[in-house]
Amino acid sequence: MDTPDLVSRLLDVIEDDLLPLTRRxxxxGNKLFGAAILRKSDLSLVVGETNNETENPLWHGEMHAIKRFYELPAESRPAPRDCLFLATHEPCSLCLSGITWSGFDNFYYLFSYEDTRDSFGIPYDIRILKEVYAVPDPDRGYVPADRPLYNRKNAFFEAHDLQRMIAGMDRSSKERLVARVDDLNAAYNDLSATYQADKGKRGIPLS
Ligand SMILES: [Zn+2]
Structure with a gap:
C-alpha cells in the first residue's frame, strides 16, 4: 500500500471509528483523545478506544486502547509487532511509555503537541515533558531551546506525523487529504468546545 492510501485509511479510522466513540x-466529561490498533497486514481494526479519565486518570485514549487490546483473548490477538498504532493526538509521556512497554514499534498521529496546546487548550503534553524530563545540560546549566521533546525515532519505536506525511505528497493526494484533515479538525474543535465548557466538574486531575 502506498503512503496516500495508508494515510487515507488512518483518517477513515479516525472519522468512522474514533469520532463516534469520542463524541460519547x-x-x-472526558477529553477528546482517541487511539486505534490495526493489523499491519490488511489495516483492519483490532481495537478503537477513547479517553476515559472520568473512570481513571490514566485511561488516556492510547492507554485505554492498550488495556482493551490486552483484554482480547490471546489466541485472537495479533502480536503488537504486527500492529500499527494510531493516535488522534501526539502521545503524551505516559502514552509514549505505554506504547513502548506494550511492544508496539510505531505510532501515527494526526494532531501535534502544539495543536493540542494551541487548538485544543490542553498544555500538559509539552509541560510535563519539559518539567519532568528536560534535565538541564550539566555543562551548560540550561536546556537548549531546540532540544526535541522526545526521540521520535529510537530503538523502540518510530513516530509518524500524518500531517507532515501529507505535506510531502504529490499535489492531488495532498489536496484531497488536507481537505479531509480540515474536516476532522473542525469536528475535533467542536468536541473541544464541549469539553472546555464543562471541564473541571468531573474530578480529572489535569483537566
Ligand atoms: Zn497520554
Missing part, C-alpha cells in the same frame, strides 16, 4: 466520551 466527551459527552460524559
Amino acid at each position: 466520551g466527551v459527552g460524559g
